[in-house]
Amino acid sequence: MTGAFDYDLLVELTEIRGVPGYEDRVRELVRGELAPAVDRLRSDAMGNLIGTIEGGVEYDVVVAAHMDEIGFMIKHIDDDGFLEVDALGGWDPRILRAQRVTVHSDEADLPGIIGAVPPHTLTDEQKEAKPKIEDIRVDLGLDAEAVESRVSIGDLVTMDQRTERVGEFVTGKSLDNRVSVLAMIEAARRLDDPSVNVHFAATTQEEVGLRGAEALGADLDPDLVIALDTTVANDVAGFEPGKQVTRLGEGAAIKLKDSSVITNRKLHRRIRSVADTRDIDYQLEVLPAGGTDTGGLQRSSGATPAGAISFPTRYLHTPTECVHESDIESVIELLVATLETEDGTHEYTL
DSSP states (O other): OOEEEHHHHHHHHHOOOOOOTOOHHHHHHHHHHHGOSSEEEEEEEEEEEEEEOSSEEEEEEEEEEEOOOOOOEEEEEESSSOOEEEEOOOGEEEGGGTTTEEEOSSSSSSEEEEOOOGGGGGGGHHHOOOGGGGEEEEEEEEEEHHHHHOOOOTTTEOOOOOOEEETTEEEEEOOOHHHHHHHHHHHHHHOOOOOOOEEEEOOOOGGTHHHHHHHHHHHHSSSSSEEEEEEEOOOTTTTOOOOOOOOSOOOOEEEEEEEEEOHHHHHHHHHHHHHHHHHHOEEEEEEOOOOOHHHHHHSSSSSSEEEEEEEEESSSSSSSEEEEHHHHHHHHHHHHHHTTTTOOOOOOOO
């Protein structure tokens, strides 16, 4: 079965908040969506959520998509009530000025601002200074006493951004990697009577070092791994074709390598063959920097054949990440087709 992806669910997934180690809200949403589509559902001490569809043979395939988003943790409240933060994941400090954020305290979510002073008040030295995360301050619009009473060290901060359609794109704050979580849920819904056991895993703490995936791999000891994640699409002005990595609208990206993994060549060739047979648009991904759960799962329980299918994404790790609607459907179709044709007899030993 194929069809249009669940756009409303994608909006819900991307607008909900969940930084590394604190993915609770995302996990509960995914739990509710996966439950009707799987035979068993469980979570672990790292917060990974695993939904299993049982097959006819004892062969275990893990499909992994991380559910955390980059954000911040409050590390200090100064005497004027401004919040100093520590990064959870990889941020470019240049894009953080003049952004709206949400501070997540135990009692409530509070709106906040990362301010930017007027440019005509800056000195030449200030204009030329390289921005740093440690210089960021969150302004809650409250006096110091009110801030102290409502916010604590260790509270979390996420970007405040809606998810919307822009032309043929979907744009939002955490398409990395909630669009892959959507694809995983859609695949679980569409997969009918697989030959092998398929474990759909929403993993945690990927943005701080693939930590949830590494623990999951050791616990599950899979026979095969297919990770889902976003990848770079620098198909914009200023980048030569060889530096673009992928292009939006040209199909699912079949990963050959990133900085954490060189994928199993027999597996990525089989995925490519499936795409050719099913007439699914795809492109090949060679990502020079950036790691994914693929690497975390490939070695955590010994040598495991691992591959990945990626979403070409513009403006990664910003509040305006963009994916192409047609690529979303291509990834879902390719994942389902790959799982439907896995019977546990393919030889991935090199």
